[in-house]
Amino acid sequence: MKPLRIALAGNPNCGKTTLFNKLTGSHQKVGNYAGVTVDTKEGRLMHKGREIAIFDLPGTYSLTAYSLDEIIARDFVLDEKPDLIINVLDATNLERNLFLCLQFQELGIPIVAALNIIDQAEAMGLTIDHRLLSRLFQIPIVRTVGAKGQGLEELLDAAVAVAESPIAAIPTPYGNELESVLTGIIEVLNTDLPFAASFPSRWMALKLLEKDADAAKKLSAHKNRSLVEASLAAGILTLERHSGRDAEILISEARYGFIHGAAKETVTRDRATVPLTERIDSVLLNRLLGLPLFLGILWLIFQATFTLGAFPQEWLDLLFGWMAERARTILEPGLLQSLFVDGILGGVGSVLSFVPLVILLFLFISLLEDTGYMARAAFVMDKFLHIFGLHGQSFLPMMLGFGCSVPAIMAARTLKSTKDRIVTVLVTPFMSCGAKLPVYILLAGTFFSSHAGAVVLSIYLIGVLLALGSSWVFRKTVLRGETTPFVMELPPYRMPTFRGVVWHVWDKSFQYFKKAGTVILAASVLIWAITTFPQSPEGTPPEQAMEASVAGWVGKALEPLVAPMGFDWKVAIATVTGFAAKETVVSTLGILYKVGDSTKQEASLQAALRNDPVFNPLVAYTLMLFTLILAPCFAAQATIRAELGTRWLVFYVLFSIMVSWTLCFGVYQMGTLLGIGV
Amino acid sequence: MTIGDLKTGDSFIVKGVELSRETGKRLADMGFTKGVEGKVVRKALFGDPFQVCILGYHVSIRRAEAAGIQIERMVTPS
Incomplete structure (x- = not known):
């Protein structure tokens, strides 16, 4: 028998994801449908000997053509023709949820409704006659509590029953x-x-x-x-x-x-209650307290991320160092060892050592999302972001950008208007990602030892200012147009479930793992190749060997372009490799300054940099700025292309080159003129 | 009169939406249709955006949208 194909649909915040996870467990995969580059998750399960495939549609309020998510949801039904839809209805918010249900009914597809979160509705004093509701809408309705797994058997029974006796859906009369x-x-x-x-x-x-x-x-x-x-x-x-x-x-x-x-x-x-949500909001959204509380929460998240993340990061560093040592003893010295140790382990290892930081940041962000606070943050920040032509909901992608640009850029899909989405995607890479941090730590640690923290913070702040400034410029030039509405639900606060949070963190981190596994791996090998070939004779000092390699030619060719920023050909190579992946700036410098295994011997790299007459605090700061602004890694660029198309990617890369060059030129020349940091 | 004219705590009945086609449709789909009752719950710092309760749920709209939603103010006994 063919598997039953069910699309799972519903409003945002109706508990759809929880229900999907409860129904399908871990048997999920991500697939692309209908030519759109948006992931539709698919899960499989067996119910009473019947195989069922469930497709998780994007959560939407309506099915207009005004937003990408809504078009995806309706095109899925039209193109893929599932056997039926399970429409998840939030029982605490029935009327607006039924609005979407009617629209699926209009598509002429059989529907089974899950009257979800019924326990909370009852706790609020709501009684819903679901049998009468079922008769009025002519669809089976099953009471469920997704988080506790209640009603799921009955829901699947109803779905199978509907699929086996397909009665044509009866349209609801509209007057x-x-x-x-x-x-x-x-x-x-x-x-x-x-x-x-x-x-x-x-x-x-x-x-x-x-x-x-x-x-x-x-x-x-x-x-x-x-x-x-x-x-x-x-x-x-x-x-x-x-x-x-x-x-x-x-x-x-x-x-x-x-x-x-x-x-x-x-x-x-039967009774009017002041919901807990309202009581929490009267504090968190208080007109005067709202903003300071929000900034405080933000500060706590960053503190916790970087303090807690430092430990596992160190362990991973040690692990990769140990692996490199082992590889050196197992593999014969030569090209293969060099490829594996310097290229693959060095490149991918340095990315993976940031996984703890990124996961922690995503964990806190997921907690904010799952509790419902993220919408409040957007509410509090909207006026401020609006000044720069951004949107309250641009805030979430920008936050994620501090972790990794790849999931951050994808998160911009929640923005309804195309222009808002484009602006948000274009400015998100200015939010300094986790991979850029080692570059700052190396340079700030070397040249600003006593004020290193403040210097790194200033780079982060410049990134935020650039994001806001560029958004303002885009809104006045290439993306002019009427301001788009900010219609955003403030969902009730909910206690996040362990499973839900783990799921969200995994979902976002997965993008990052995928990046490290594919794009960064390829980039690491490529960088290794251009810094190794053509090979110099045995015994050539590494620096001269590098100078004679393809990377050396590129660096020399670019030297006139980067000289006005105070960089020489070695820095030019580092920035070129940084174009592929930011963390390789450090390892490239390591190779160029012949300190051997760069990640392990940071102290010697610091000493080498300090002894190089090209470097001084001003050049170091300029290089940090350049790393911040110049186009993000290949993976992020590929994501921009997937989300916005090649034209916007080219625009973005050119824009970032222009901004980074102009700004760094200005900073270096002004600094030299005024004698600051030279 | 529009929602934009209301103070925090004021209740209203929607009469219609006068905004661009897309915004008007979105607000109508979110429940801002003729005859529906709602309440301005609070406003953010600087009086924008508005938090409005409608159909039993809460939604944030900017002043610009609030000023396009025609309403009748309800006199509520305090």
């Missing part, structure tokens, strides 16, 4: 006037049977009345397109003339009209 207009348009749509088979006519008619751009595009495939358009125009005219309002608003009102009626009959509230 006489709208229905008569709809009937007219559906009639014309049905004149093209193949078209009606791929796009359910009632759904298509509603979307066209909503002036949905994507539906209008799909209509061009209809053989009687002009007839449909005529019928549509007449319908819109009828509706809008009678009400004096826009057709798309009327349709939302029609849906809510039905929902309000159903809610009145099925939901009773």
Whole structure:
């Protein structure tokens, strides 16, 4: 028997992910669907001898064409044609959740609803007559508590039952006037049977009345397109003339009209309580306390990340050092040993030693997300970010950017408007990522020993200022346009579940592991190759061997370009390798200053740098700035390309080169002129 | 009168949304439709954005959106 294919849908914050994880356990994989580069998670399970595949759709409030997530959700249903949808409804927030349910019903697909978080709804004094609700919506409804795994068996039973007796979904009536207009348009749509088979006519008619751009595009495939358009125009005219309002608003009102009626009959509230959420918010969102509290939480997170992360980071450093030692004794000296020890272990090892930092940061961020505080942070920060043309919700990607740009850039998908999303992606790499830290630590530790902390902090701050400044510039130039709305739910606070947090941390860290495993590995080998070939005769000092290598030629060729920033050809090579992966700036310098195993002998690299007349505190600071601003690693660049396309990537790389060069030139020249740090 | 004219703690009934097509539709989909009751829960520092309770849940909107939502203020006995 073919596996049953079920799409899991629902609003954001309805407990959908928890339910998905409970249902599928660890049997999940990530796949791409419908040509969009957004991951749809797929999980498999067996229920009473029946194989079931569950696809986790993005959480959305509606199914308009205005946001990427919503288009993905509806296109999945249209293109992949799952057997049915399990629609997760947050019982504490029933009406808005039912709004999405009606829209899936319009797609003509069988639905089973999970009335989720029913325990909290009851604790709030809400009683929901789910049998009556089920009759009104003509769909089976099962009461569930996802976090406790309650009701899941019944939910799957209902799903299998629906799939085995496919009764055509009965559309919910939207009132006489709208229905008569709809009937007219559906009639014309049905004149093209193949078209009606791929796009359910009632759904298509509603979307066209909503002036949905994507539906209008799909209509061009209809053989009687002009007839449909005529019928549509007449319908819109009828509706809008009678009400004096826009057709798309009327349709939302029609849906809510039905929902309000159903809610009145099925939901009773026996007492009015002041929910805990409101009491917490009266402190955390207090007009005066809100911002200081938020900054305090942020400060605590960074303190905890860097203090706690230092220990495992040291252990990993030791582990990789030990592995390098072992490799040196096992492998014959020569190219293979060099490739493995200097190239692969050195490159990938230095990335992996940042895993603890990144995981800790993601852990704290996941806690903020899962409790519901992240939305409050966006609320508190929105006014400030708005000044620079950013969005309250840009805040989360920017925070993640301190860990690793790859998941951070992907997190920008939560932004509804394309322009907001582009701006956020473009400025996120300015948030100094974990991989840049070793460069700062080396240089600041060498040249600013007593003020190293303050110097590194200043680099982080410059990154934040650059992010805000560039956003402002983009908004005034290439991404001009009306400011987009900030309509964001402030979900009730929830106690994060252990599983949920682990899942989120894993989900984000996985992007980072994947990067270390693939792009960084490839980049490490590439860097090793260009610094090794063409090989110099045995016994050549490493520095001269490097000078004669491909990397040496590149460095020499670039020297005139970097000289105005106070760099020589060695620094030029380091920045070129840094283009691939930032952490390699340190290991490249290590090789260039012939201190052998660079990561282990930091003290000797520091001494070598101090003795090089090219370096002084000013040059070191300029190099830190250059590392901060110049385009992020290959992996981040690949992510930008995947999210925004090649044109934006090229724009971004050129922009970052221009900004980094100009700023570093300015800093170095001013510093030299004023005699600071020389 | 719009939500933008309301003070913290004021309750209202929605009459309609006068905003760009996309914003208007999004707000309507989030529940800001004719006849729905709501309340301004609080405003952030500098009076923007607004936290509004509608259909039993809380949502944050900017002053610009608040000023496009036509309402009738409800007189609530304090």
